Amino acid sequence: MGQFSSSIRGKFQRAGTGWRERQLRKIADEAFDRIRTDSHDDRLTFQDLYIAVLYAYNDINKFLPGPHNDPPSKEKLKAMIEEYDINLDGLLDREEFAELMRKLTADTVRSVGQNLLVGLVLVPTLALLAKRATEGVPVVGKVAQRTPNFVYASIVALGVVLVQKPHF
Numbered sequence: 001m002g003q004f005s006s007s008i009r010g011k012f013q014r015a016g017t018g019w020r021e022r023q024l025r026k027i028a029d030e031a032f033d034r035i036r037t038d039s040h041d042d043r044l045t046f047q048d049l050y051i052a053v054l055y056a057y058n059d060i061n062k063f064l065p066g067p068h069n070d071p072p073s074k075e076k077l078k079a080m081i082e083e084y085d086i087n088l089d090g091l092l093d094r095e096e097f098a099e100l101m102r103k104l105t106a107d108t109v110r111s112v113g114q115n116l117l118v119g120l121v122l123v124p125t126l127a128l129l130a131k132r133a134t135e136g137v138p139v140v141g142k143v144a145q146r147t148p149n150f151v152y153a154s155i156v157a158l159g160v161v162l163v164q165k166p167h168f
């Protein structure tokens with residue numbers, strides 16, 4: 001049984017990774033094309049690269065749930081351009097840009113996946129366990145018993161989100 005569940009989990013992870021890779025490539029290509037249309041060149045200068053990364057992060061923030069993901073600083077991009085400029089011409093072509101974006105967003109995509117796992121699986125499970133634990137408490141127990149599970153789980157999930165959100 002354990003081998004079966006790990007086999008299924010592996011298939012879902014591979015399918016999810018493929019989907020993420022395709023989505024990221026689509027976002028990177030669209031950002032590259034926006035800049036390339038303006039510059040009429042098939043390569044990005046550093047200034048073009050920075051603007052393309054801003055476009056890509058804007059799209060990523062629209063599509064991925066969770067907190068806003070900040071783009072890298074110009075200094076970080078300057079350091080990375082040397083690593084991803086394979087032909088050493090000081091410019092990035094489409095493939096070099098896609099690789100750079102894959103590296104930049106790896107942690108973002110991973111953290112969003114972990115947040116979704118927590119939000120969709122862990123929080124509701126903990127909420128139901130908390131509801132069962134409070135059903136025997138005087139006064140609170142009667143309210144907990146009358147509250148539908150989905151409402152109770154939603155309240156707990158909202159509480160978790162509010163606790164995690166930084167207060168300014």
